[in-house]
Amino acid sequence: MPSPQSLRTTALIVGLIAFGAGIGAFTARYYPPAPAARIEGLMWPNPKQLGPFAAVDQDGRPFTLDRLLGKWSFLFFGYTHCPDVCPVTLSVLSQFERRLAEDKVDAPAQMVFVSVDPQRDTTVRVRDYVRYFSPGMIGVSGTEAEIQSLTSQIGIAILHYDPDPQGNYLVDHSASVFLIDTKGRLLLVFPAPQNAEAMLGRFRQALDFMKRADA
Amino acid sequence: MQKTWISASPPGVNSHAAYLEIHNQTGNAVSLLRVTSPRVARIEVHLSEVRDGVAGMRRQDAVAIPAGATVEFAPRGYHLMLFDAAPPLRIGESVPFSFEFSDGSVLNVQAVVERRDDPHAAHPQ
Numbered sequence A: 001m002p003s004p005q006s007l008r009t010t011a012l013i014v015g016l017i018a019f020g021a022g023i024g025a026f027t028a029r030y031y032p033p034a035p036a037a038r039i040e041g042l043m044w045p046n047p048k049q050l051g052p053f054a055a056v057d058q059d060g061r062p063f064t065l066d067r068l069l070g071k072w073s074f075l076f077f078g079y080t081h082c083p084d085v086c087p088v089t090l091s092v093l094s095q096f097e098r099r100l101a102e103d104k105v106d107a108p109a110q111m112v113f114v115s116v117d118p119q120r121d122t123t124v125r126v127r128d129y130v131r132y133f134s135p136g137m138i139g140v141s142g143t144e145a146e147i148q149s150l151t152s153q154i155g156i157a158i159l160h161y162d163p164d165p166q167g168n169y170l171v172d173h174s175a176s177v178f179l180i181d182t183k184g185r186l187l188l189v190f191p192a193p194q195n196a197e198a199m200l201g202r203f204r205q206a207l208d209f210m211k212r213a214d215a
Numbered sequence B: 001m002q003k004t005w006i007s008a009s010p011p012g013v014n015s016h017a018a019y020l021e022i023h024n025q026t027g028n029a030v031s032l033l034r035v036t037s038p039r040v041a042r043i044e045v046h047l048s049e050v051r052d053g054v055a056g057m058r059r060q061d062a063v064a065i066p067a068g069a070t071v072e073f074a075p076r077g078y079h080l081m082l083f084d085a086a087p088p089l090r091i092g093e094s095v096p097f098s099f100e101f102s103d104g105s106v107l108n109v110q111a112v113v114e115r116r117d118d119p120h121a122a123h124p125q
């Protein structure tokens, strides 16, 4: 029988550094827009307008606010060394992207993965990563300051843990998918666990609602 | 033990999650204490959790499996974290594991590396 001493009791997590604002302010906020339009996660009537940011896409081009304008952008923040939650969520985004095309949803959309691990996630690494999930997915990386210029505006929580002796470390990060509307406003949050069909339904509701509310 | 599989990793990523179901068919509660494999340098049992909208993985020292119960290791929940397989695991490869339990029993299982997340997605390469 294995004795308790045979177990490794050294905690993997010995410290953490937090940067970025908490996400609570966004998930806790709920504005009922109209009795008929109770759409879960909708930030209406006060969607946050994003300001300028400067990061880098998977091809090394600048990824700035203008890349979001005129499109419905679905953003997920994670890291390539994340083997469980991130691949599941990016697969959902890839399915969702396909469902949008199948259903001929009349709204230009883009799926965006943003790395919150600038130390390990180079542009090339992020490119290979997003291509695995979808040929059209955008993969954003950059320096810590560049990433932060975007994450701090959306309120992405990020916790980097200290590395173990092999150099592996974990990163806690927001689990939600964030919808930025065509005007660069944080319109809707899809909390985890996401699935493609439910996202499609809620996105359609939001599109209908915005046609009336934001005409 | 059933439904064992290892999630294939995107290019350049040498950490994998492995999933399975453990059925405790004995009359006693047992705990899973340790998992090892000759193909993988280090294996940890993790639990993915979302708290206040933040996803994190927590290492588990042991996983209790009550008598007669089934514990599922599945995406977004319990999983085995496989760090630093050398050489890297390949899709289709069958990987041997030993599961050590608190009653002293050891179960040897094979798990195949698969890409299950999204069968319709474009394949890498």
Ligand SMILES: [Cu+2]
Pocket (backbone or CB within 6 Å): A083, A084, B046, B047, B057, B079, B080, B081
């Ligand atoms: Cu894990």
